[in-house]
Amino acid sequence: MANEFNNIKTYDGWKSKLQEILKDASSAAAKDDADGRQAAAHRLLEFVRKSNPNTAEIRALDDLANEAIDTIVSETAADANGEIARRTGALTALNKRVDSIAAAASNTAKSIRLERAHRVVDAMTEVVRAADDLDSVLTDDDEVLRRKIKKIAGALLELRGEVEESLGRRDA
Amino acid sequence: MRKRLWSCLSLLAVLCLTLAPIGCTALPDVTPFATSSREFASAVKVAGKQVREDLQSEPSLAQHASTFATSWDERNRAMNGMIQYSESLVAIVQATKDARTQAKALGDKLEVLAGAAGIVNPAAGAGVAVGIDVASFVYGQIALVRGAASLEEAMTRAQPVVDKIAEIITQDAPNLRMLVGAVRIKREQNLNSDGWEEVSSFLAGVNTRRTELRNKGLQALSPAERSELAELDRLAAPAERANEKFEALDQANQEKARATLELIEAVRSGVAKWSAAHRSVADALRERQPVSVESLIDAAVEIRDLGNRIKELRRK
Numbered sequence: 372m373a374n375e376f377n378n379i380k381t382y383d384g385w386k387s388k389l390q391e392i393l394k395d396a397s398s399a400a401a402k403d404d405a406d407g408r409q410a411a412a413h414r415l416l417e418f419v420r421k422s423n424p425n426t427a428e429i430r431a432l433d434d435l436a437n438e439a440i441d442t443i444v445s446e447t448a449a450d451a452n453g454e455i456a457r458r459t460g461a462l463t464a465l466n467k468r469v470d471s472i473a474a475a476a477s478n479t480a481k482s483i484r485l486e487r488a489h490r491v492v493d494a495m496t497e498v499v500r501a502a503d504d505l506d507s508v509l510t511d512d513d514e515v516l517r518r519k520i521k522k523i524a525g526a527l528l529e530l531r532g533e534v535e536e537s538l539g540r541r542d543a
Numbered sequence: 544m545r546k547r548l549w550s551c552l553s554l555l556a557v558l559c560l561t562l563a564p565i566g567c568t569a570l571p572d573v574t575p576f577a578t579s580s581r582e583f584a585s586a587v588k589v590a591g592k593q594v595r596e597d598l599q600s601e602p603s604l605a606q607h608a609s610t611f612a613t614s615w616d617e618r619n620r621a622m623n624g625m626i627q628y629s630e631s632l633v634a635i636v637q638a639t640k641d642a643r644t645q646a647k648a649l650g651d652k653l654e655v656l657a658g659a660a661g662i663v664n665p666a667a668g669a670g671v672a673v674g675i676d677v678a679s680f681v682y683g684q685i686a687l688v689r690g691a692a693s694l695e696e697a698m699t700r701a702q703p704v705v706d707k708i709a710e711i712i713t714q715d716a717p718n719l720r721m722l723v724g725a726v727r728i729k730r731e732q733n734l735n736s737d738g739w740e741e742v743s744s745f746l747a748g749v750n751t752r753r754t755e756l757r758n759k760g761l762q763a764l765s766p767a768e769r770s771e772l773a774e775l776d777r778l779a780a781p782a783e784r785a786n787e788k789f790e791a792l793d794q795a796n797q798e799k800a801r802a803t804l805e806l807i808e809a810v811r812s813g814v815a816k817w818s819a820a821h822r823s824v825a826d827a828l829r830e831r832q833p834v835s836v837e838s839l840i841d842a843a844v845e846i847r848d849l850g851n852r853i854k855e856l857r858r859k
Binding site: 380423440461473481482 | 598603604607610611613614615617618620621624625627628630631632634635637638639689693694697700701704707708711714715717718719721722724725728729731732735739740741743744745747748751
């Protein structure tokens, strides 16, 4: 399969090809061209495989190519992570807004369901039942307390009327 | 009592006229948006996990994995927040639907309270029951107005947030591709170090010489050249088998990278549909138009398909 390395036969040819790829990689880096940088890295990987014979001089070129690959990989990962991290600050602020909107909407839903009114009435019912239990153990000597309990029951009846009136107007 | 009943019915008539702009109709179904939010949040999480695991698998990139994980956690938090938000929208719509029942239940509880207090309500009887029913209906209609207003307010406030999250995730996509590309390059370099470079360089040298000899034509080769060609073929055979193995490993790495890139692309295109679904409900509410349920369902189905595709890709 024909490629850019097929016709290179000498050390100078390999050296020249390596310089060409490194120049392209450097140019892509200067332009912040991530795709160009990665394309250069792929060419360097192939350079390492195709360069031959594996003499000490050629191996030295391969080492240079590998160092350049390491630099490209490391810079690519650092740049990508840096860009992602830069946007993270904005997200942190957004997350607080999302929480606030969700909490407000959730409270509205609870309010529409009359949850507070239900809780108040349930609590009042419990109080009345407790008062009734207390009344059953009172003696004739506790007339004052009994009157107070009846007064509380009367007040609760009035409150009931008000809650009923408020139905259809607002949450209690 | 009769007077009170009539006043309730009058109020009901006034309310129905007041509520005419929203037609006393139910609120739009926001469940498809909530569903697509859940599906999309899952897709964002899986994509981030995949990229982090890829980075961690390469020792020289492991330091970048933890930085990436910290950043991506914030995206997962944003999407979890959007799930909570979308569920609160569903809760408003559901509460509005249930409002009449809840109001009626409250009226019934008040009756129980009176009973528990041992107090005879002088107004007790059929009139009270009708009063509670009317009040419940009236409350249901008020809840509808409150629900519509709250839903519109929440969605209007959330739209810039949804847009920004979508914008951020769209901008993240090329950076994710860069990270996947870095891992892919590192894996290929590892194969070179594991022997592919030796095998490939040797084959490149052998093939150059074999091509030179073959280009002469077999008849034109001297006996020494013929035996050299035979020797080169003998030496090349095991190197070619080794090269094929390395190529297969490289192909597998490329497949993995391609699967992750597909996943990232699916997230990138999914985020646009997700934010569009939110906007369509918000617009419909603001303009009191019926929501295009079909487009919402389509978005949810597409994002659900994306989720299934992601699961499939992760099994590869």
